[in-house]
Amino acid sequence: MRQHLFRNGRRPGFRYGRTAAAAVALGLTAGLTGCGSDGPSHTTLTLVAADYDVDGGQSSKEYWAKLAARFEEKNPKIDVDVHIEPWTNVDRKVQDMVKAGKAPDIAQIGAYADYAAAGKLYNVDRMLSLQTAANFLPPLAKAGEHRRTPYGIPFVASTRLLFYNKKLFEEAGIEKAPASWDELRDAAEKLKEKTDAEYPFALPLGPEEAQAETMNWLLSAGESYTVGGGSYDINSARNIQTVSWVKTNLVDRKLTGPVAPAELNRKMAFAAFARGEVGMLNGHPSLLRIARKAGVDLGTVPIPGPKGTPYNAMGVADWIMAFKENGNRVQAGKFLDFVFSDENVLAFAGQNNLLPVTVSASQAMEDDPKYGDLKNFLEPLPKSVLPPVGKTSWAAVSAEIKQSIGKAVAPGGNPKAVLDAIDRVAEQADIKSGE
Structure with a gap:
């Protein structure tokens, strides 16, 4: 953690x-x-x-x-x-x-x-x-x-839960927190159009904790980095679809704020939420204290899944x-x-x-x-599903995700190519560790 x-x-x-x-x-x-x-x-x-x-x-x-x-x-x-x-x-x-x-x-x-x-x-x-x-x-x-x-x-x-700023939601005319990916995208569009939110949806894929933010999305769609905590399957078809959806529906539509996801760290995103600049983001319990100390009226709901309730939640x-x-x-x-x-x-x-x-x-x-x-x-x-922390190769794989995943959603980025490259690093790390 x-x-x-x-x-x-x-x-x-x-x-x-x-x-x-x-x-x-x-x-x-x-x-x-x-x-x-x-x-x-x-x-x-x-x-x-x-x-x-x-x-x-x-x-x-x-x-x-x-x-x-x-x-x-x-x-x-x-x-x-x-x-x-x-x-x-x-x-x-x-x-x-x-x-x-x-x-x-x-x-x-x-x-x-x-x-x-x-x-x-x-x-x-x-x-x-x-x-x-x-x-x-x-x-x-x-x-x-x-x-x-x-x-x-x-x-x-x-x-992790989805945090949202109630004041900004009210200004945007959003009556309920999103429960699906499409509802999240639509809410972000309204926040961009009708409020001063700098980050309709903050997407921290910078090197501080990109592996966790990415895993939130993968799990919500029903997969993860490994198959049952065993062998890596980072470039599965569903994982590629998930990252592609994030790129096309959030990043390409300029709904993720002025800082590129690859350069936005979790600490920066949390601080922006506490300043009232973020409409929505995925967060852990410590954000409650940070935001409420700053006077933010917030709500929390499960991280949306593709069609509603997420398949899995990250622990x-x-x-x-x-x-x-x-x-x-x-x-x-x-x-x-x-x-x-x-x-x-x-x-x-x-x-x-x-x-x-x-x-x-x-x-x-x-x-x-x-x-x-x-x-x-x-x-x-x-x-909940935890990262594969019992694998000695996970440290190297996590470091690679932190450094590379932001490129997958960048302008001109190729989610499949990036996930393929990360998966190759994971396979080599597994071989080296004998796992």
Whole structure:
């Protein structure tokens, strides 16, 4: 989801374990002790986690501080040494630690597959309690599998909805939000003709998150990047038709605004929506906070499908995982069982306008009126389709989509040729990874 979602300036890590000072005298270190239940009497777990605070505050730091303190109180023989890193740096930080032979015990980052393929992660089923492992929403748990073995644990999730500006819709005389592609095109035409909206429909296909925006469209038409999460099929006939429709009906009609889709990043599109310059765009839950803080009167509906209800909705997850290097399987498992209590899952998801990843916490959010804004996002999550994050080749394929897909809808662009080229890159990446 980091796709996602949350970026801000760097702040230093922090430490909460009672014996952590000695452990980190030379910076980030591995856990102090050996493995399993036969290990020494006291253990310090090192946790590196991402900063989700979009406002530049301390909410992520405070969340982990309180959680670690409560866990240590219940488990006096285990300390938790916590380091918070911005999304712009957290994946690289963990990568550098692993390369240096100082892997953290637990990392909460954006991807797990490379570490799983290298044999560096604990199997989730050998670490979590049965109750915890069975409580994850099925599509999220499935996405955490590498070669059918679970290594990635979903930490938080989100889905995507179509956002629209109610004030601009009223000015344009649009009485209801679009439910089909044709209705979306027609609404964009009215917004262009009758309002000052700079972006009747904002289409962010820039390199920040083009792979997610594209997947929204592919899924709404009933396909995706892969066949059942297995082999790539990026240039399928239906995918070509989908991208061609977007080009012909939105971009060529100049309904996507002054910035070319290939140059429009998600962050830019969200900021324009918050300024009241966008009639419609696809967005995730964090846009609710951004737009409402700016005073935008907005509505959300499912992303339209070709003829109405979309065939599938996209889900996105960020991941937490435990490294084998320090041998602290049992202690890490205890901590992660604690992390995924309903109280903790709801607290983090709620404060960040994200979705819980467990069945019980999702039900609790559904039943609690204070999470009313998130219920439309919560509804499609149990049946959502995630990107093929369990494939080690996905990183290379995602990067290629980010760099190339905007060309498919550009003036003179050829959707088939672009998707053919991306598919060739995907096939080569699969061969290289042995998948």
